[in-house]
Amino acid sequence: MRALLHRLLAAALILTAPVAFAQSPDPSDTALPDATLSDTEVSLDGGGGALLYGSLMRPAGWTGGVAVLMQAGSGPSDRDGNSTTLAVRSNVLKLIAQGLAADGIASLRVDKRCIAKSAAACPGEDKLRFSTYVDDMVAWARTLARQPQVRCVMLLGHSEGATIATLAAAQLVKEKVPVCGVLSLSGAGRPFGDIRLQQIRDRGAPPAIVDKVAAIEAALKEGRTVEDVPPALLALYRPAIQPYVISQGAVSPTQAAAALTVPLLVLQGDTDLQVAVEDARLLAQAQPAARLAIIPGANHVLKTAPAEPRANIATYADPTLPLAPGVMAAITGFIHQAAPGN
Numbered sequence: 001m002r003a004l005l006h007r008l009l010a011a012a013l014i015l016t017a018p019v020a021f022a023q024s025p026d027p028s029d030t031a032l033p034d035a036t037l038s039d040t041e042v043s044l045d046g047g048g049g050a051l052l053y054g055s056l057m058r059p060a061g062w063t064g065g066v067a068v069l070m071q072a073g074s075g076p077s078d079r080d081g082n083s084t085t086l087a088v089r090s091n092v093l094k095l096i097a098q099g100l101a102a103d104g105i106a107s108l109r110v111d112k113r114c115i116a117k118s119a120a121a122c123p124g125e126d127k128l129r130f131s132t133y134v135d136d137m138v139a140w141a142r143t144l145a146r147q148p149q150v151r152c153v154m155l156l157g158h159s160e161g162a163t164i165a166t167l168a169a170a171q172l173v174k175e176k177v178p179v180c181g182v183l184s185l186s187g188a189g190r191p192f193g194d195i196r197l198q199q200i201r202d203r204g205a206p207p208a209i210v211d212k213v214a215a216i217e218a219a220l221k222e223g224r225t226v227e228d229v230p231p232a233l234l235a236l237y238r239p240a241i242q243p244y245v246i247s248q249g250a251v252s253p254t255q256a257a258a259a260l261t262v263p264l265l266v267l268q269g270d271t272d273l274q275v276a277v278e279d280a281r282l283l284a285q286a287q288p289a290a291r292l293a294i295i296p297g298a299n300h301v302l303k304t305a306p307a308e309p310r311a312n313i314a315t316y317a318d319p320t321l322p323l324a325p326g327v328m329a330a331i332t333g334f335i336h337q338a339a340p341g342n
Contacts, residue, residue, distance in 0.1 A: 038101070044143055046113060046121030052136060053117040054079055054110030059101045064149035066180060066339045068100055069141050070109040071133070071168075073159025073186075078116035079109040081158060081301070082319070090301035091319035092158060099328040105335060107156075108144055112136070126240040129247040130164075137168040138175075145177050152180035152339055156331075159274065159300065160248075162187025166256040166264075173261055181263040181338040183331060186272055186300050188253045189279030189286075193217040193245075196236070199274065203309065209233075220246050253279075254286035263338035264290040267330055269298025271307045291334055298324035 039057045046052040070093050076084040081093035097107045113136055114122035122128075137155065145153045153172075157165030162184035172179045188195055197217055201210050212230060216237050219226050225242045237245070257264060264287050268280030277294055284292040299305035303315040304324040315321055 039097075042108065044110075044140055046118065046136075048121070048123075050121035051118070052110060052113060052121050052140070054108055054140070055097075056106070056108045057097045057101050058106040059104050062104070062106055062149065065151050065341075066105055066154055066335055067144050067147070067150045067152075068097075068105060068107040068154045068156050068183070068335070069137065069144055069165075070096070070107060071137050071155070071157040071161035071164050072109075072112060072115075073161050076115055077112065077159075077161075079111045081109075084116055088301070088316045089319045090303060090316050090321075092301045092303075092323070095323050096156070096302075096328070096331065099323065100332065100335075103328075103332045105332065106150070108140065110136075110140055124240075126243060128241075128244045130244065130251055131247065133161075133164045134167045134171070137164055138171050141168060141172050141179070142175075142177055145179075152178040154181045154183065154335060154339065155179065156183040156185065157187065158185045159187065160192070163251060163253045163256055166253070166260060167251070169262055170256070170259050179262050181265070181334070182260060183265045183267065183334065184257070184283060185267045185302065186269065186275055187266070187279065187283060188275055189282030190253070191221070191249060192251075193221055193249050195275060195279070202273075217249075221249050223250075254282055257283045257290065258286040260287055263334070265293060265330065265334040265338075266290050267293045267295065267302075267327070269295045269300065269302060269324065271297055271305050271312060272300045273307075273309060273312055274300040291337075293326075293330040293334075295324055295326045295330065298327060302327050 039055050042056045043051040043053050072081050072093060078084055080091050082089050082091060093109045097109055100107045111118040112133060141153050141155065144150055155165040155169050165182055166184060169179050169182045197213055200213050216226050220242060223246055226237065229237045266280045266283045268277055270277050280292060284290045297304050299312050299315060301316055302323050303321045305312040305315045
């Protein structure tokens with residue numbers, strides 16, 4: 001029973017709040033550099049004297065064009081899309097950055113506030129809100145857009161990051177920052193709490209656990225915190241992260257997609273155990289101008305995987321596996337169509 005619950009909670013953490021992971025920042029890192037390098041450390045003022053960190057990858061000889069800003073998924077996910085505490089080492093965002101560079105496209109992937117090298121910029125997980133990450137992505141995009149070789153910024157989000165990217169894009173458009181599109185990868189199309197509950201139910205959790213999760217999610221949806229959380233569910237619902245989960249639950253991924261006025265790619269694998277093809281279709285229906293790309297045989301981290309849970313989850317821990325066929329073609333094809341002349 002304990003092993004089953006561990007697997008269930010590890011899967012559900014994909015759509016839950018982050019856990020801080022300490023790593024000392026390098027004070028020598030500065031703002032975006034001028035020199036063209038393949039993968040350059042960059043930083044941004046995170047407030048309170050702390051910095052946020054990321055990696056700017058530019059193709060050799062890059063003379064300008066679109067730059068893609070990447071937002072990782074929820075939980076303790078770093079700039080490469082890997083977990084700092086869970087056995088997730090897929091390198092999904094780093095592989096995408098490398099694929100973009102091979103196609104002549106620059107990208108910036110970042111460590112979220114409280115995570116990896118951006119750990120020092122953490123106000124405490126009890127003070128984090130969903131809007132915190134939206135605001136941080138907006139700040140990174142503003143900085144990236146000001147670089148002399150960047151013609152426009154495209155926002156890419158994976159998992160929870162897809163909704164963050166969508167909301168950030170809408171804010172940037174209001175500010176008249178040059179945003180040329182959004183790439184929603186493995187993103188939620190339903191309320192996050194509904195997806196968490198379905199994940200736990202679909203993985204065969206005991207009825208008592210399912211009922212308890214449903215009761216907690218119902219309370220959080222109403223904006224009420226819950227004190228009596230069983231030890232087995234503290235990873236998902238410990239008191240310190242409940243305000244974040246409440247703020248996350250107040251966001252509608254479909255409403256965010258519907259409000260977009262820039263091009264949108266909705267990309268989804270059909271063996272994803274975290275979110276479903278249904279989610280992608282809901283997002284695409286909410287934004288009729290969206291391009292929908294369903295990748296056969298791709299899972300949540302966009303690797304080729306069967307639907308069988310054990311083998312599917314095993315790919316999360318293997319950074320050597322390439323992205324599933326069709327993933328990069330859909331991404332680069334969308335970029336070139338949404339921003340001609342890149």
